[in-house]
Amino acid sequence: MKPSRAGDPYWLLLPTLLLLFVFFVFPLVMLVEHSLFSWDLLTPARYVGLANYRSLLRSGELWQTFGTTLSMSTVVVLGSMTSGLLLALLLDRPGHWAAFVRSAVFSAYVVSWVSVGLLFLWLLDADSGILARIYSHFSQGRAPRWLADPALAPWAVAAVTIWKITGYALVIFLSGLQDVPVSVLEAAELDGATAMQRFRSVTWPLLRPTTLFVATTSLIASFQLFDVVRVMTQGGPVRATTVFVYAIYEQLFLDLRVGRASAEAVVFFGVLLLLTGAQFLLFRTQESA
Amino acid sequence: MRARRTATASTPRVQDMLARREFLRATAVAGSGLLGASCAVNAVPKGRTLVSLWFSYGGTNREVLEQLVDRFNRTQARDFVQAVYQGDYFEGLAKLRTAIAARCAPVLSHVVGEVVPYLAEAGVLEPLTDYPGLADLDLIPELGQQRSWLNGGTHPLYALPFNRSTPIAYLNAELFAQAGLEAPRTWDELRTVAKRLTEPKAGGRFGFGCPINWWFWVALVGQAGGAIVAPDGRIALGDGAGVAALELWQELVREGSLKPPPGRDYNAWEQCNQDFLSGRAAMIWSSTAFLKYLEAHARFKLLAAPLPAGVRRAVPTGGTFWIVLRSAPKPEKAAAARFLRFMHETQQVIDWSTRTGYIPVTHSAVRALEQRNYYGAHPNDRVALSQLSVAEPWPWSVDLFRIQREIVQPRLESAVIQQRDARALLVEARALAMEPT
Numbered sequence: 001m002k003p004s005r006a007g008d009p010y011w012l013l014l015p016t017l018l019l020l021f022v023f024f025v026f027p028l029v030m031l032v033e034h035s036l037f038s039w040d041l042l043t044p045a046r047y048v049g050l051a052n053y054r055s056l057l058r059s060g061e062l063w064q065t066f067g068t069t070l071s072m073s074t075v076v077v078l079g080s081m082t083s084g085l086l087l088a089l090l091l092d093r094p095g096h097w098a099a100f101v102r103s104a105v106f107s108a109y110v111v112s113w114v115s116v117g118l119l120f121l122w123l124l125d126a127d128s129g130i131l132a133r134i135y136s137h138f139s140q141g142r143a144p145r146w147l148a149d150p151a152l153a154p155w156a157v158a159a160v161t162i163w164k165i166t167g168y169a170l171v172i173f174l175s176g177l178q179d180v181p182v183s184v185l186e187a188a189e190l191d192g193a194t195a196m197q198r199f200r201s202v203t204w205p206l207l208r209p210t211t212l213f214v215a216t217t218s219l220i221a222s223f224q225l226f227d228v229v230r231v232m233t234q235g236g237p238v239r240a241t242t243v244f245v246y247a248i249y250e251q252l253f254l255d256l257r258v259g260r261a262s263a264e265a266v267v268f269f270g271v272l273l274l275l276t277g278a279q280f281l282l283f284r285t286q287e288s289a
Numbered sequence: 290m291r292a293r294r295t296a297t298a299s300t301p302r303v304q305d306m307l308a309r310r311e312f313l314r315a316t317a318v319a320g321s322g323l324l325g326a327s328c329a330v331n332a333v334p335k336g337r338t339l340v341s342l343w344f345s346y347g348g349t350n351r352e353v354l355e356q357l358v359d360r361f362n363r364t365q366a367r368d369f370v371q372a373v374y375q376g377d378y379f380e381g382l383a384k385l386r387t388a389i390a391a392r393c394a395p396v397l398s399h400v401v402g403e404v405v406p407y408l409a410e411a412g413v414l415e416p417l418t419d420y421p422g423l424a425d426l427d428l429i430p431e432l433g434q435q436r437s438w439l440n441g442g443t444h445p446l447y448a449l450p451f452n453r454s455t456p457i458a459y460l461n462a463e464l465f466a467q468a469g470l471e472a473p474r475t476w477d478e479l480r481t482v483a484k485r486l487t488e489p490k491a492g493g494r495f496g497f498g499c500p501i502n503w504w505f506w507v508a509l510v511g512q513a514g515g516a517i518v519a520p521d522g523r524i525a526l527g528d529g530a531g532v533a534a535l536e537l538w539q540e541l542v543r544e545g546s547l548k549p550p551p552g553r554d555y556n557a558w559e560q561c562n563q564d565f566l567s568g569r570a571a572m573i574w575s576s577t578a579f580l581k582y583l584e585a586h587a588r589f590k591l592l593a594a595p596l597p598a599g600v601r602r603a604v605p606t607g608g609t610f611w612i613v614l615r616s617a618p619k620p621e622k623a624a625a626a627r628f629l630r631f632m633h634e635t636q637q638v639i640d641w642s643t644r645t646g647y648i649p650v651t652h653s654a655v656r657a658l659e660q661r662n663y664y665g666a667h668p669n670d671r672v673a674l675s676q677l678s679v680a681e682p683w684p685w686s687v688d689l690f691r692i693q694r695e696i697v698q699p700r701l702e703s704a705v706i707q708q709r710d711a712r713a714l715l716v717e718a719r720a721l722a723m724e725p726t
Contacts (some may be wrong), residue, residue, distance in 0.1 A: 041390035042411040126551070127569050142493065148551035150707060234553040238702045253383045255695055 084169025109167035117231030176210030345381035420626035448610035472594035498570030509534030511603025577673035580646025
């Protein structure tokens with residue numbers, strides 16, 4: 001369709017562009033600018049160039065935060081995808097029971113992160129939580145301190161996150177499974193393919209775009225993990241669960257290091273940009289294949 | 290037929306419209322009613338000066354503060370204090386600093402002692418010396434600016450004490466009696482008591498619980514004979530005493546007799562209190578601020594005791610100080626000063642301290658309580674007050690808060706939970722503390 005006046009599309013785009021500029025571009029420019037200053041909000045800001053970035057790198061804080069975020073995200077993505085796919089394969093059938101379980105699993109996804117954090121704080125209590133009681137039923141010693149041990153806490157938080165977002169993966173995989181042509185599956189069955197062979201040679205290849213979508217969106221979501229960390233561990237013990245967003249929050253709102261928090265946010269933005277770029281690349285490769 | 294159909298078809302539409310109109314009217318009335326009600330709650334009586342107060346107390350302490358504010362608002366007709374809760378100390382402080390930068394700070398707030406020098410040197414605090422009656426309050430010097438900081442009296446008066454505390458030990462008296470033990474008076478006795486009262490089996494008990502927190506470490510550093518800042522101004526972090534303090538914690542954790550509670554900041558404190566109340570810890574170190582809460586909720590006889598001595602006895606003071614923000618308009622600052630004078634009157638000081646567990650901050654309040662034999666009836670309340678004789682002042686350092694939060698606190702956790710070398714961690718911390726920000 002050709003517009004009657006050449007300028008019309010731009011006028012129509014203007015409100016969106018204005019909103020994008022005010023709420024995305026302008027804050028981003030401010031963020032980059034602040035990352036070049038040392039500022040505590042109270043005393044005048046001092047230009048320090050790239051010192052905030054150097055300090056983050058030299059202290060090892062950036063690498064530690066990146067490592068924690070990446071390892072937790074990897075576990076979250078793999079865990080939620082695997083459980084989501086398994087549940088989707090089990091529940092991709094008619095009937096009240098399957099519908100009930102599908103709804104039950106998905107319901108966790110719509111519960112607020114804070115509620116989930118508080119619930120698991122209680123379940124994982126090392127002395128009186130349900131897990132501790134089960135553990136002490138089979139063992140004489142004290143239950144592991146899931147949230148107080150730096151070696152366990154990141155995985156405990158990751159497990160809670162998997163529990164929370166599995167419902168999302170389940171729904172997407174279910175819609176992917178419904179796109180798999182029944183005729184192809186039936187043809188494979190007639191050819192004598194076992195259930196495992198049908199999954200490996202028919203379902204799984206056809207689910208690849210869905211898998212890619214779930215992987216990318218879950219990865220980005222897990223990189224933005226904050227609420228559950230804030231409620232359950234506050235980034236501890238010994239910074240073992242200090243993920244990117246929590247580190248930025250801590251620098252900005254608890255330590256009031258505006259410059260360093262901005263530098264960390266710029267790096268985080270870069271990482272997310274890379275992830276999104278990788279997603280586009282993968283999608284394009286997929287399409288051309 | 291057609292006419293009837295038209296009538297029947299049109300009737301519900303009119304009814305719908307009427308219903309919708311009535312619904313909108315009712316919503317508008319309800320909305321304005323709610324707005325009116327909320328305005329009525331927050332309304333400032335005509336002719337009064339409004340003082341916005343940001344505070345950081347939860348639970349009982351919040352209720353007591355709100356009652357005192359209400360009393361102030363009822364007993365005079367000149368000023369009106371509006372108290373708003375802002376989260377725990379650190380959340381409240383973050384909001385305060387952000388509000389100062391955004392030029393929408395309240396008139397009055399209260400902050401932890403460690404941050405007062407920083408705020409004062411940043412020029413955001415109003416000097417209170419010239420406000421009538423504030424410079425000559427009969428404050429207990431260890432709790433006021435004068436001796437809460439080294440040479441605190443040489444600076445203009447920026448901070449007035451309100452909820453002031455020291456760390457104390459809380460004992461489950463029944464468990465101590467069963468084991469034939471008394472409150473530990475030395476570090477060696479602390480080791481013995483913690484070990485004797487520990488039951489390592491599943492569902493068992495820790496002899497000792499203590500948040501791995503800067504405040505308690507500073508207490509241990511003082512007891513080991515050290516200081517955070519050396520007399521020459523060098524950031525010493527206790528030198529050898531800092532290491533000894535950390536090693537004591539490490540040893541107790543290694544033996545399984547000390548439970549470092551999970552969570553950070555006040556989450557860990559709350560967890561520690563819950564461990565004590567549920568019998569999972571026979572003794573804890575916490576603030577005197579929790580005295581009334583713990584007494585009210587303990588299902589066993591609770592005893593408060595002073596902290597033990599290392600090579601000497603020492604405790605830091607804690608809690609917060611009132612501050613007035615320089616950016617506020619003059620009439621509001623004068624009104625805030627009148628409120629502060631009211632809060633330091635004997636009756637208010639007594640009400641606050643006896644209902645919360647904080648230390649009364651004026652001599653007159655302590656005298657009045659002694660006359661009523663309050664401490665005879667409530668010996669636990671005397672523990673923190675008596676410890677003031679060994680209270681150590683904080684250095685007046687703008688870097689103190691940064692050193693506490695960014696440098697020392699994460700290393701304390703690392704040393705105790707991961708059992709890393711205490712000496713190496715403190716060497717690293719000292720080097721970082723000396724770096725320019």
